[in-house]
Amino acid sequence: MNLRRLFAIVLKELRQMRRDRVTLAMIVGIPVMQLVLFGYAINLNLRGLETGVADQANTAASRALVMDMVATGVIAPTVAARTPEELMQRLRRGEISVGVVIPPDFERRRYEGREAVQVLVDGSDTTVQAAASQLAQLPLNSTPTSNDRPLRAGPGQGGGQIGVVAFYNPERRSAINIVPGLIGIILTMTMVMFTAVAVVRERERGNMELLIATPLSRSELMVGKVLPYAGIGLIQTTLVLLLGQWLFEVPIRGSVLDVYWAAILLIVANLSLGLLISTRAQSQFQAMQMAFFVFLPSILLSGFMFPFAGMPKVVQWLAEALPLTHFLRLIRGVMLRGAPLWELWPDVLALLAFIAVMMTLAILRFRKRLD
Template identity: 85%
Template sequence: MNPRRLWAIVLKELRQMRRDRITLAMIVGIPVMQLVLFGYAINLNLRHLDTAIADQANTSASRALVMDMVATGVITPTQRVDTPEQVMAALRRGEISIGVVIPADFERRHFEGREAVQVLVDGSDTVVQSAAVQLAQVPLDSAPVRNDRPLRTGAVAAAGQISVVAFYNPQRRSAINIVPGLIGIILTMTMVMFTAVAIVRERERGNMELLIATPLSSGELMVGKVLPYAAIGLLQTSLVLLLGLWLFDVPVRGSVLDVYAAAMLLITANLALGLLISTKAQSQFQAMQMTMFVFLPSILLSGFMFPFAGMPRPVQWLAEVLPLTHFLRLIRGIMLRGAWIWELWPEVLALLGFIAVMMTLAIVRFRKRLD
């Protein structure tokens, strides 16, 4: 082993890495990204969950109770509704995570020591369930309570009078929440990488020149390249659904057609993103490196691993750009809450907008490369 020749090889590799901007970005970017995301964006202590309030009593005592619940920081009222049915509809559509229902006879129930308030929770996320339990500890103020003892006034413990009711996953089984999300994770990882690598592979093997010589337009060539991967994505979706039902008894409470429609939206979005990456990558290795820059934020910020509501507001704005964020809301709403896809139209529009932008950029850049 000659130290001089060995040092020459080391210098050569260092200079090559310095010229390769993608590799240099991976060396610096991934540690920084993980440190910032885990240290700043990831928070399991949920606060300010979107909440609908149905205060049918509308008395000073009920309003004081709502203010005390808001003061805990766990909930933020975003909707004022009139009936429990409206609360459940908002839960099903994914507009809220928690609903508070105060009946018209709230003070009488409180006076008699019976259940006086219901907190309805979207239990598909077990972390939200745990956060909602804190609301059951809020004291009920300004009303006397009869408990086989002399009446007294002031703040009293809410023991048994504020009940927390979890829907869609009352058993708190983690698989119920994870398996639908895995469809999105698998499709994001495979679709982006397969498409990005496929175009670059044609260029590396010299096949791109042959394709350019054909009468195919840029759009026809790119769409034709990705259609087979769309079929693969639907096959992967079917496989996860069947295994989830067989191994973990994960329900599909909504329409199966809606499940496949949501999956097709994510597949198309990821294929368009993969095409855009392929117009920038110079090699298959670079394409895989750039895919990691997309996959890592997607898995951490979309709400799959960590609750979306626990992230700081600027991070939530960044996560809204990721197609996986909107797909998770769609697939969990359809499979776990039984929502129709048209009820979740903001997520559908977000994915359609992402597809339009990415596909347009990919076709424009690809045409420039052909020139």
């Protein structure tokens, strides 16, 4: 082996990597991104769960109890409700994760040692359910009464209890939480990857010359590339739904049509993102690298693997820019909580806005030229 020739090849590869900006960015960017994501964004200890409070007693003791719950750091009251039914509606729409119901006869229930407070939990996320169960450990016999004096529990009286009721997944089966999210993960991985190499493949195979000679506009060409993959995405969605019901008995409590509408929104959003990547990449390998660079934060920050509520606010703002984040809220709301799609309109609008921006940028960047 000639060391001089070997050194020449090594030097050539290093120079080629230096000229390849995408590869150079991946070499530095992936370890930095993983370190930041796992170090700061991933937190399994949930704090500040969005909570609605229906304090029907409205006494000094009930207000002090709410303050004690807030002091644990587990919940953060964001909604004041008048009835438990209003809390249930907000739970179904995904506006809150926890609801605290204090009945009008709170003082009597506490004195008699009965269930004096009820905590309603969105059990479609098992991590939220586990975190909210900590509230049941709070004592009720030490809080002040309406005249600000401690109320002692008599013989056989335990001072009241806090009951935790989990809805939508009371058995805490992980499959019910994971399978709907898998639809989004699979669609994100395949749709972005398929379209990320679409335009690049045309260049590498020499088909771009034929497309340049056609009267197709940029918009027609880009949309035409999206539509076949949209059909593939719907087939994948159907396959996951059927297998999820057959193997894991995952329910579909909402409308099946709403499930497919949510899937279509994510499919088009991912295809638009893939097309934008395709107009930037110079080779299929670069396109796959860039697609992976998008896929990694999507799976880590969307709330699929790690609880969204446990992330810092800055990371949550970043996650709001990812289409998978909004799809997970839609699919879990429809499949697990039975919410109609129109009740989840903020996430629908977010996906529509993402589609409009990505598709516009992809069309503007695409040129029917070989250079």
